[in-house]
Amino acid sequence: MTYLTCREFVELVTDYLDGALPPADRERFDEHLDMCKGCREHLDQMQTTLRALRAAGDEPARGEVEGLDRLLDTFRDWKRSRP
Amino acid sequence: MDDQATIAALRAGDEAAFADLVRRYQPLMLRVARQYVKTPAAAEEVVQETWLGVLNGIDRFEGRSSLKTWIFRILMNQAKTRGVRDQRSTPFASLGAEDGDGPAVDPSRFDDEGWWNAYPRAWSAVPAERLESKETIATVRDAIAELPPRQREVIVLRDLVGLDGPEVSEALEISEGNQRVLLHRARAKVRAVLEGELT
Numbered sequence: 001m002t003y004l005t006c007r008e009f010v011e012l013v014t015d016y017l018d019g020a021l022p023p024a025d026r027e028r029f030d031e032h033l034d035m036c037k038g039c040r041e042h043l044d045q046m047q048t049t050l051r052a053l054r055a056a057g058d059e060p061a062r063g064e065v066e067g068l069d070r071l072l073d074t075f076r077d078w079k080r081s082r083p
Numbered sequence: 084m085d086d087q088a089t090i091a092a093l094r095a096g097d098e099a100a101f102a103d104l105v106r107r108y109q110p111l112m113l114r115v116a117r118q119y120v121k122t123p124a125a126a127e128e129v130v131q132e133t134w135l136g137v138l139n140g141i142d143r144f145e146g147r148s149s150l151k152t153w154i155f156r157i158l159m160n161q162a163k164t165r166g167v168r169d170q171r172s173t174p175f176a177s178l179g180a181e182d183g184d185g186p187a188v189d190p191s192r193f194d195d196e197g198w199w200n201a202y203p204r205a206w207s208a209v210p211a212e213r214l215e216s217k218e219t220i221a222t223v224r225d226a227i228a229e230l231p232p233r234q235r236e237v238i239v240l241r242d243l244v245g246l247d248g249p250e251v252s253e254a255l256e257i258s259e260g261n262q263r264v265l266l267h268r269a270r271a272k273v274r275a276v277l278e279g280e281l282t
Binding site for chain 1: 096098113130131139151187190193202204205215220224238239242243266273274
């Protein structure tokens with residue numbers, strides 16, 4: 001079994017995080033991770049990037065949201081129709 | 084307000100809780116819907132229908148996924164139905180030249196044998212407040228806006244919306260492998276932009 005280089009490691013990170021690496025590659029990935037501080041930092045950066053992306057997806061709209069009034073009317077109709 | 088509290092408030096007919104939810108997800112919903120239908124007006128209709136679906140389904144929602152993921156699943160179904168009628172705006176064909184090329188990390192960061200020249204900086208020192216700050220979020224959004232369209236579509240659905248790989252590949256009618264290639268490129272570019280910002 002050959003070792004992964006760091007250059008190869010960084011290309012496998014998304015597959016790794018998705019649990020999509022074949023078992024043999026997964027083993028090489030884990031082995032590399034154990035011995036390489038640089039790649040541990042890289043993986044940590046990727047996970048931090050994912051947190052930032054999630055935060056961007058949860059950021060409420062600034063200012064007025066288009067169509068809110070119409071939606072609130074929909075909400076009131078829905079509420080009235082509830083048993 | 085967490086998911087449980089929001090769900091309880093909606094069921095109780097709390098209008099403010101509904102308005103908060105709309106403010107939070109409407110822009111992302113419009114953006115996702117826009118990928119499937121021809122006009123902004125059609126996207127707005129899809130989003131309106133989605134909210135109605137959310138209200139009508141809230142009593143049956145069991146919380147097996149997050150509220151957000153559930154809302155976006157409804158949206159995708161609405162958008163697909165509508166998109167089939169309208170013919171979708173941007174055909175999502177096989178991977179193009181710009182989609183899968185290029186390394187995830189600048190090649191000059193590695194030596195001839197493929198090891199790091201210098202270790203990447205630790206980001207663990209970056210506090211959560213900084214990561215979730217308006218500035219960082221704006222940086223992330225700008226980075227996404229710069230991506231090729233297909234990479235952008237995948238990263239929005241996977242990482243901003245939170246759908247899983249099979250859901251995204253089904254929605255975009257691409258293989259899971261292609262979906263992952265696009266996601267990998269997209270995340271790598273966002274990481275590189277954040278590296279410039281955070282270190």
